[in-house]
Amino acid sequence: MSERRPSVSSRRSSIQIESKDSQGIVVQTGASSADDTDSHGKGRPGIAAFRRFSRRTSIMGFPRSILRNKPKLENTYRMNPEGSQRFNASRVEKMLQSVLSSNLDDKVYDPKTATSLAANIADMAKHQAKIMGYERHKIVTHVVIGNITNQGIEICSRCLWDARNDDHASAFYKNSSLFAVATAYGVYFE
Structure with missing residues (x-):
């Protein structure tokens, strides 16, 4: 009897199914979209590059690091303006x-x-x-x-x-x- 258990690998948007054949050898099946291959087996380097770029940029198009790096100022605890x-x-x-x-x-x-x-x-x-x-x-x-x-x-x-x-x-x-x-x-x- 073959056992099937889905496993999601980190940093990849794919699901691979592992099963054991009759001799106890683990066989993995399933395609990974992180491999950047479409249904015809042709490479799609543009999709992977877009995903990497979109993780590093904000909605406005600025790099996220620029938006996050605001100077941290200490509180002055002034409750009223001078x-x-x-x-x-x-x-x-x-x-x-x-x-x-x-x-x-x-x-x-x-x-x-x-x-x-x-x-x-x-x-x-x-x-x-x-x-x-x-x-x-x-x-x-x-x-x-x-x-x-x-x-x-x-x-x-x-x-x-x-x-x-x-x-x-x-x-x-x-x-x-x-x-x-x-x-x-x-x-x-x-």
Whole structure:
């Protein structure tokens, strides 16, 4: 009677079946996909290379080692921002106003490009806020762009935060074709 027991070899995606013949000799059957042979016996070196490469890269295409090697910083155990590190809402509001006016002065509302324009302005505002020196704040920006057609609009937000350390700034822009509201939130973190 022959015994069959499946064994999965490490680092290979194959299953080999071992059985003993009538004389007690172990016989292995089954094909290995790690051998890189297809059903016709032809080699597939591209598949193996792809598998090795995909294990070493992330979804974004960067090597995983680059994404993992962030410098480890020690905790400072500061629970409150220092005086110069506090989120200055009036300063951020002026920056938001300048970003909106510089990007939207000559623009006409187009629903096809409004989404990408709002995303670009939000990224620019976030970058400018980080340049202002808020290293210990998470910066969240939100931009709404709409068409002016004599309608009313209300924009509101709710946040759960520490009122002593966190703050927000908001700016409004309007031309003959469109309006925009930009909001930046600065949330302190350790």
